[in-house]
Amino acid sequence: MKSRMIAGASALALAATLSACSSGTAEAGGTTTIDVWLMRDSVSEDFQTTFEREFEAEHPDIDAKIQIQEWDGIGEKVVAALASNDPPDIIEIGNSQMPQYSQSGGLLDLSDKVDDLGGEEWIPGLADPAVWDGKTYGVPYYAANRVVIYNKTLFEAAGIDAGSITTRDQWIAATTALNSGDIQGIYLPGQSWHALAGFTWDEGGTFASQDGENWTGTLDTPEAMAGMKFYAQLQALGNGPKDSDVASPPQTDIMASGDVAQIISAPGGARSVIAANPELEGKLGFFPIPGKTADTPGAVYVGGSELVIPAASDAPEAAYTFIKALSGEKWQRKLAAAMGYVPNKPSLADAVADDPGAAAMAVAGTQNGHSTPIAPGWAAVEAQNIIHDYMTAVLTGGDPAEEAQKASDEITRAMNQAS
Structure with a gap:
């Protein structure tokens, strides 16, 4: 949700560190492990625990390892991850940061997934920054506005x-x-x-x-x-x-x-x-x-976040399954209610009807939300x-x-x- 300039000066130095500490994707007994970077305050501990438990129960072949990242210094860390051969499989990115990462060539093109995700309903303030040169690289996650x-x-x-x-x-x-x-x-x-x-x-x-x-x-x-x-x-x-x-x-x-x-x-x-x-x-x-x-x-x-898959991910299909769940109606409603965020589609705004602040926010966020250039x-x-x-x-x-x-x-x- 925060706008940060991408600092790439030490990306190569960090890339080696990331490769060494990232668990990457592992195949064991038919289970695919995916590493997921979500940002601080994106989810509460309770929401994260509940989502992981239910997601893995529905998808026993996927083991999702969620790691909470700090906003400070995240630009440099993401640049390094995208430059490495062993990036996390999913990264949460602030919507205002999307153009920098999209043009880098380090993200997976998700254009063929938009219809499957109901992307025609995404709020423009999140949907627009996810597109670069006619291709969609991010999936709207949540939004917030004034x-x-x-x-x-x-x-x-x-x-x-x-x-x-x-x-x-x-x-x-x-x-x-x-x-x-x-x-x-x-x-x-x-x-x-x-x-x-x-x-x-x-x-x-x-x-x-x-x-x-x-x-x-x-x-x-x-x-x-x-x-x-x-x-x-x-x-x-x-x-x-x-x-x-x-x-x-x-x-x-x-x-x-x-x-x-x-x-x-x-x-x-x-x-x-x-x-x-x-x-x-x-x-x-x-x-x-x-x-x-x-x-x-x-x-x-509209500030907010997108979920992206690095092009070098070893498990893009499992990563997409995770993103489809987290950005889908069931978990969007739960996330909005738990965190007071605007969900990624106007039709889901009633999820915050009982929260006066979030409800007021959703009115403009879903009806008249915009992004910067x-x-x-x-x-x-x-x-x-x-x-x-x-x-x-x-x-x-x-x-x-x-x-x-x-x-x-x-x-x-x-x-x-x-x-």
Whole structure:
């Protein structure tokens, strides 16, 4: 779920280590052993134990060895694994990382499996990054996106029904009414580019467009600039800093003070707020980021993961059997309910109906979820903080058109150089 640049400098050095420590695929008594890398917080210990037990009971010829990996340093480790002759048989990969790995030639082409998996139903925010050069290399695993977390007490005091907020205009009106005295209608720092992405997509814009093998930054288009204009309007209804992101300081700590009516966050942010201020237990609610009209929720950036099979796997058929089970309806429903994630198909979203945060998340994630530009060069845009710098420049008084043109030029350069 995290966007990481792939670090390949020490891939060859790690490859030897991986080959030495990986159990690989073994044939013993007709049983095929597969090594599976899942990421930290992808599954709980209970879910993992239950899935392994039931999967192996249904497939006694497969012995699945699940190893939990840490996000920090995973890019380098995956590069090394794909360069080795003894990689794990299945790897969980963040969806924003897919373009880098797909173009490497180290992943198995799964295009002929899409129909078997019901891929026509996959949510676009996961399905799109799994495709490279017309071929599908990843199977959508789970998704997550941002919602509005709100303080019920402050909404009630202002006489505002959060359930009635379904459009941007209603959201602005409610936030304006909440923003009085010591109360911030919303805490929105100046560099929350994931929120900007949603507003930009709602306006019909994007960050970059592709023409053949070349990319062009598009923050200077009227549509993208309209997204930034709305962001600035919303950001002004609070006291969020214009030169930092949601982590500096942690926006959940700011909301924990009790005088912030709303933040834009993944639902899990509510747990952090309550951990910082237990008195807010039971006083936080969720609703989808509103869209321009009530017919469609606001667009959101969908983070999440894909399941891939390295091309050098010794047991691709057994690996596919594992992936088909974990990405299928039965276990998608169980995973969504257990972990509070958005399942990989809209038809399964009712699995989180009893979880207010996940249910709000699933509304936009399944109906209006998007991905960032599907190109290896996008990682360079994030690493260089191009969009962060652009947002701060506009919010601190820079000419919107000039700053948008400057940022677009930098995106063009970064994406084409990296690609």
